[in-house]
Amino acid sequence: MKSVDDINYIYEKLSGLYPHYANKKPKAKIYSKAYTSLIGVMLSAQSQDKRTAVACQQLFALADTPEEMIKLSQDEVIEAIRPAGLHNAKSKNILATSKMLLENFNGRVPSTQKELMTLPGVGRKSSDIVMRFVFGQPHIAVDTHVFRMLWRLGWADSLDEGKASITVNNTTPDKWKYGAHMWLITHAKRVCTSRSPNCGNCAIMYVCDKRNISTPKSKLREAVKQ
Numbered sequence: 001m002k003s004v005d006d007i008n009y010i011y012e013k014l015s016g017l018y019p020h021y022a023n024k025k026p027k028a029k030i031y032s033k034a035y036t037s038l039i040g041v042m043l044s045a046q047s048q049d050k051r052t053a054v055a056c057q058q059l060f061a062l063a064d065t066p067e068e069m070i071k072l073s074q075d076e077v078i079e080a081i082r083p084a085g086l087h088n089a090k091s092k093n094i095l096a097t098s099k100m101l102l103e104n105f106n107g108r109v110p111s112t113q114k115e116l117m118t119l120p121g122v123g124r125k126s127s128d129i130v131m132r133f134v135f136g137q138p139h140i141a142v143d144t145h146v147f148r149m150l151w152r153l154g155w156a157d158s159l160d161e162g163k164a165s166i167t168v169n170n171t172t173p174d175k176w177k178y179g180a181h182m183w184l185i186t187h188a189k190r191v192c193t194s195r196s197p198n199c200g201n202c203a204i205m206y207v208c209d210k211r212n213i214s215t216p217k218s219k220l221r222e223a224v225k226q
Helices: 004-017 031-044 047-061 074-085 085-104 122-134 144-152 163-171 174-190 215-226
Strands: none
Touching: 004 174, 031 047, 031 074, 031 122, 047 074, 047 144, 074 085, 074 174, 122 163, 144 174
């Protein structure tokens, strides 16, 4: 766990390093776009951005509302989203979520994290992304990249990404919360990379524990037990 001083230091450095990501409330999307944004987040799981974009384009050409989506067969959804991978599970979740939105939320995407996480296929990370980019709330989504950096820093005390998300969201001071997501993920991708992290040129190296710095995530649990 990091001290308040360390956390403020991290954000001071990252905000200066990536000033083009403004620390202000983003404009929330209108409800007609909230649905396609939600489905896009669901499709992005374990998928490259380019493949996700192709899958979204193909699927939304067929249906871009929950009313239209539930009229499709699972085979039609599978064929459309195939580029994004995991098409069997994702197609089931997309159809189930669309049905649930109509039955429980009047066809609208719920605007609270608790309600979002009742939808099939929507976990902590996905709900954080929707809250941040659809509803303009100061949520920090912890993906593989952000988790890797939080663990190395010594900010996360658990190998569970969901628990790491709760930790970083609860300990980030309010004044940094709107910019935090983009600062963390950008630094993780550019500097705190999975292989050969550029520690020598890292702006926050002085508050980093450098924990398991050379251990691949696939072997992290085994290394931590030792």
